Amino acid sequence: QTTFEEISASDFFYRNRDIAGFTNPSRAIFAAIRELVENSLDAAESLRIPPDIYVRLSYEGGASKETQIFRLRVEDNGIGVLPRHIPSAFGQVLFGSKYKLKQQRGTFGLGGKMAILYGQITTHQPACIISSTGMAKIYIYKLMIDIQRNRPLILDRKVLINKEQWKGTIVEFCLEGDYFRAMPKILDYFKQTAMVNPYANLTFVDPKGRLYRFTRVTREMPEPPKETSPHPYGVDVELLQRLIQITPYKNMLEFLRNHFHRVGEITARKFLEFSNISPSKNPKKLSHEEIVKLMHMLKRFKEFLPPDASCLSPLGEELLKAGVLKELKPEFVSVNRRKPATYAGHPFIIEVGIAYGGEIPKKGSFMIYRFANRIPLLYDEASDVSVRVINAMNWRRYKVTPDMPTAILVHICSTKVPYKTVGKEFIADRPEVRREIANGLRETARQLQRFLTRREHVDRERKR
């Protein structure tokens, strides 16, 4: 007889943790660090505070021939977490504050918990969360995850007086992993994070006690991203039903104006006329067929304004150039920021940079740096859309060849980065994204070609 089972979301990601990026002991250390650092960066940026993040990975004991037990501690000066939210924020999978339509690093409600879960299943030790929102108290929780029920288990709870009005969060737990194999990637991660977040202080103390400091070069924060509404082109029936269910508006005109991105009164009236829907119709009175028709009309109507990327916060050409100059010290750098575009109704901006010569090593192939919402992506390069574009491009027509000392940078920011995997390893091959990256690369390649041609002339002149 067939026996059926239901499993919780945490059980699903426990059983399939390589789908969440925790593939092996060395990647697990990397994944744990990156998930916590990204949470801390989001936390500080949500208050427009220049982030101060301190990461310490210390040696706790041996485990096997290739793995050791480490204690990971990440401390930040971010917004903190209220005590009533701490257990679920760190102990319940698919729980978080980033389920909004807004450019942030976090998006799944899963990352921090996966790190804690991995620590728990390899060391059976609880995680310790210390946090304060700057109020009178500091809260200390010791918790584990009940993986089968997807629920936090609070082992201990303490309250301290917040004498110095500290604000921030400290996450600490033990995990088993292979640091020494992961080390190059972890140091790369910090280096590249510093490159695209130059307003952040990052400190990393590794198991050998070595201190790596990435000091901020500016306290100036970029324009923060804003939460936005869904764009009509990205709509499906489920989304419409949810909007209809929660809307306080009693007519279609107000419904459209208030729930959709860049739909003003004029556009709304034109659309309602186009779709033959009365402006005074109550959205809650739409029948099922009318909802489906509304969805098709929203996709078919050609006069909706394209998504406005003012809700996004790109790096900016200044910052990208400065980061490249500082980290790669090239002879030449050219950056190009594409106009905002969309995929599936989500606005996104592609920024591309090409750097040549100077301290960039000749490697036989381009050095490729990929970023999404200011997160460096360091694994599975071959699968990423930008690498596919780079490989498909005819570089020779720009007189550029892979054996030249060249580095290419691609950054995408969006309200929803089209990650292909839960582990945020690479970007899916979406045609709209591919097109923007290709155009950006052509533009910067053209600039590089111009530089190389000029330099060739200068050299020839010198030889005469």
Add this chain to the structure above:
Amino acid sequence: QTTFEEISASDFFYRNRDIAGFTNPSRAIFAAIRELVENSLDAAESLRIPPDIYVRLSYEGGASKETQIFRLRVEDNGIGVLPRHIPSAFGQVLFGSKYKLKQQRGTFGLGGKMAILYGQITTHQPACIISSTGMAKIYIYKLMIDIQRNRPLILDRKVLINKEQWKGTIVEFCLEGDYFRAMPKILDYFKQTAMVNPYANLTFVDPKGRLYRFTRVTREMPEPPKETSPHPYGVDVELLQRLIQITPYKNMLEFLRNHFHRVGEITARKFLEFSNISPSKNPKKLSHEEIVKLMHMLKRFKEFLPPDASCLSPLGEELLKAGVLKELKPEFVSVNRRKPATYAGHPFIIEVGIAYGGEIPKKGSFMIYRFANRIPLLYDEASDVSVRVINAMNWRRYKVTPDMPTAILVHICSTKVPYKTVGKEFIADRPEVRREIANGLRETARQLQRFLTRREHVDRERKR
């Protein structure tokens, strides 16, 4: 103030449906068909019945410039689903019968529901499930998924007398998609499924009413896979705790012998001596530290028997050769089945085939066919571990070049296929898997080289 939300598993996969393979309108049609066909194949094989699967995709109406509304109906002669399980099996994400340690196509408890969910959010129509386990009644359910609560909504339920003692399942729903772009991949999918499942009858009627029949070439079913126990090398603390919680055994000797793969009395006693644990110790009395120590000892003990692949059901050299000859009609074919190996305690078997000449087209690059647990994998080739191995291999030393008319087949069967994505698109680059594929390819490449060399001699002789 930071607002937190929890979302259900179905809401997570609705918001991130491209992570589950439903990336765009053409891939969605492909994904829906493949998820349902794989469910039907599993259902028939679980009873060792040669599968009869009938798939009809019919045109329902227009939707947009590039997409149409289709009705998809998949009918099988499998084991059927009991009425009390139908609503959750088809309407609750992370619910299923395949959460066991057994080689099956299904593994996540998600695929069928994603197809139904996608249909629902594009057409707002319910799904119809008709099933009988061969008993006196046939049950007809009309249901939708409450995506926010991850629960089935039963709209209608009928019971019919099962006069002809029919056994099987019919799943039918509407969805919007781009069939014409998906068509080549869908036909490929049926063709390759028939190739590695030659005991199955597959019938596909497309929207234009064209009939594609893939008739079985044998009624003989392969040895079925068996459910097995976890291997000591794949153990973590959570798994140990769950076993300890459910075990009826009151001493460590019985606990080890009964819950672990290929651990007999002698091995168990040796292990307990090695780890300094008393054979009569009650597993439920182990302290937390002792559980962690037990896990490390299980990984460190060198005398556990390697996983026994008798629980697996590989294609077999006969079948693989016959499938290749029938579908590709080559001049030469060589197959190689590797010995069983393991990754993370999971047994797996790699089977490789190389085919040359005959009707294989010269394409400038190898034609690559990838399979996992008898499922053809048709997307994201570049990311797959087998393609990485193929690209990294030095083919010239076997006198084989990509411009030759050559096809390469790789099949992996395992109690847990290391898919990198929830959409089962490609296999993760696990070192143990990579090694077996590389060895298999070298062996078959050697055979091909021998054939080409002999043929070259014959040609030279003929010219004299």
